[in-house]
């Protein structure tokens with residue numbers, strides 16, 4: 001899994017238009033389900049988040065990462081909140097991801113926000129963007145609820161942002177600029193191969209800053225990775241492990257990674273924004289056919305994170 005593998009365009013990451021959602025919900029649900037079963041990834045357009053809001057969110061992330069290292073170090077990562085720098089070592093690669101990230105999990109942000117003197121308006125604007133992401137996430141999850149035979153609000157209740165056990169997370173990511181002449185960068189990954197722990201990930205990428213690849217389960221043996229190209233304005237989405245379990249394994253959570261740029265590609269920094277829909281601590285995860293014993297959202301994340309990052313939670 002840590003090897004280079006091959007890149008293929010034999011599979012398509014579909015763009016699914018979710019505009020006019022209330023009227024088209026059944027049709028949208030079918031399209032989301034088909035893409036998810038096929039590849040575990042899809043991109044949505046017509047999601048209602050304005051392009052200016054997305055640009056502003058990227059701008060805020062750049063401003064945050066431009067702060068001095070000592071300043072960012074005042075907000076260290078704990079339980080999916082705060083800042084880390086080259087701290088994520090993936091079992092697949094055993095090397096630290098070449099990135100820094102800042103995570104926002106609403107109930108766990110005490111002492112972890114930049115002050116008004118450092119980044120004016122940052123906290124409120126970030127929370128507003130987080131809420132917009134949550135809204136899109138809940139729309140998409142309501143389609144999966146429909147297909148799984150749960151009521152439309154089932155996953156919205158399980159991701160209630162007003163409860164102290166809320167654990168959905170907005171993550172800003174900054175992958176460092178690369179230099180192909182630097183030998184010590186050979187074999188490193190911007191993000192090593194992994195699956196996500198959550199139900200559903202919403203990812204914003206920027207045009208010209210590619211490198212994300214997915215390995216659909218069906219192609220695992222051949223290591224044929226499919227590129228997930230950045231398309232301005234769409235949200236790239238993928239199924240995470242929690243929804244795989246909640247769907248009794250009907251929906252696959254697939255391996256993905258971010259490779260370094262090739263020598264002829266743009267070597268500058270890469271920024272991305274991810275929103276992880278992670279069910280609340282006390283939500284009970286149990287599939288329609290009860291294939292696995294019920295487990296709470298808190299216990300599920302604890303198990304997955306400690307298995308992967310030797311208690312970096």
Ligand SMILES: O=C(O)CCC(=O)C(=O)O
Nearest residue numbers: 173191196212258272274
């Ligand atoms: O930055 C990206 O494109 C992917 C990030 C990712 O997979 C993650 O943070 O889980």
Ligand SMILES: [Fe+2]
Nearest residue numbers: 194195196256
């Ligand atoms: Fe991921």
